[in-house]
Amino acid sequence: MLIEWGEPRGLGVPESTARLNFTEERREAANRPGRRVLALDGDPAFELSFWCGTCPLLFRRLDGSRQTFSMESERESPTGAPAAPAGTEDRIDEGLVDRFGALLPAGTYVPVLLSVEPRLVVPGREGDYFSDEQVATWGVDQFWGLPEYPHTPYYRTFETPVDASAHFYEFVVPMVPPPWNERERVEQYVERMGRGTVPAAVAVSTLDVCEPGSGSPADHYRHWGLTHFLLDGHHRLEAAATAGRPVRLLSLLALDAGLSGSEEHARLPGLRARPRADRVPSTD
Template identity: 30%
Template structure:
């Protein structure tokens, strides 16, 4: 559910995060990455509109801060609107560019590659009919709510952690579990990319008619303990999602309208 939305253009940022690309074959730009200090953190897929969606974490020996200390308490307590103060302070850690910033109420559940309710195994592979490109069997991520967009299009929400649940502080997770049980909704923070991937390899239209997957991939900068707590409790928290209009597959405006319509 959409709680608030603003458009934001960041023209001056000291962020160490960036979107980077490399070429492939005859393509000057093919593969895309989220990088930190110019070192790739995540491979976030390619520009091909008919290839399958994928993400893979490259850098795992993580160091440095991916959030802003001055707003940490606000996010821990949960925000209800995207204030100018919050957006201005968080702009310091977001790469320069244009963004649609969505404050969403989400209900995440934990899964893993080749596990129960794994997108790549259960939704993607039957349609594209080839193995995903991550080679990360067992890698943990979270999913949200799937939404039918049209007769042949469907949206899938992903919340992708920098740190696996096994590395989190158990006491901190339990703290947020207690907060959530009391009805509070702490806020996680993510840098996001939206892609529209249409399969062209199927022999016939599948039974549900869906041949185009819109993938809304949120890469968590803050909120790992919160989202784990929400998944355990099977309850909702909020997410402040900075969707890059520059790195996405040109469907961001339609996505925003979809969330507004479904409110």
């Protein structure tokens, strides 16, 4: 559910001092662009969809994705249990926008507040976008003979048709995989959610629009991928997926960093305000 869609604004710090950067990796050949990556403290943390826009949608975890930006330790009660996270109201928390915006490279961002019910997906298993919807459109990798592999479990939160030739998919990608989470803390959040607590999480997000360039795939259409890279709230997302409960997600959507333009950005609020479709139907 879309709660609030903010106005575009300038956020971030100079690229040289930003802890997170959307950038191009060093080129392997002079006539070929380097990989498009999300870097953390200068180290590639995720490989993103390739620049061409005709390659498959991608968020592949790399060696640099080893830490979160969690504020949970600042919100513990005297007993050591997680206190109620801030920012659970039905409005954008400007304090969180400023705090997490300071981690990002200078650019134009849209603060978005969502209510999501995350579903944890393990690559190669039931519900995996890369083994299912993506293969239906692009087929398997022609060299490896396998689907793309993101090297991390991730969360699916929303799908809807865009129009007859495009579908919208939303993902929440943890900076560290859920098995790294502390079991006791996850269980504490599960218990609190059972009593009605709706915790909050924060992410920086990109919109990539990708479409096969040629060939005759079984299900040819454009894939709109709204990918939220989770900065704060790793235990809360896993707990919500375990309990089947919602969380508030504050997204800082980086308009300058995705494979998309102003026309796609203008359509996002309307798309995200639609009811959730559990599965986008095939166009066959």
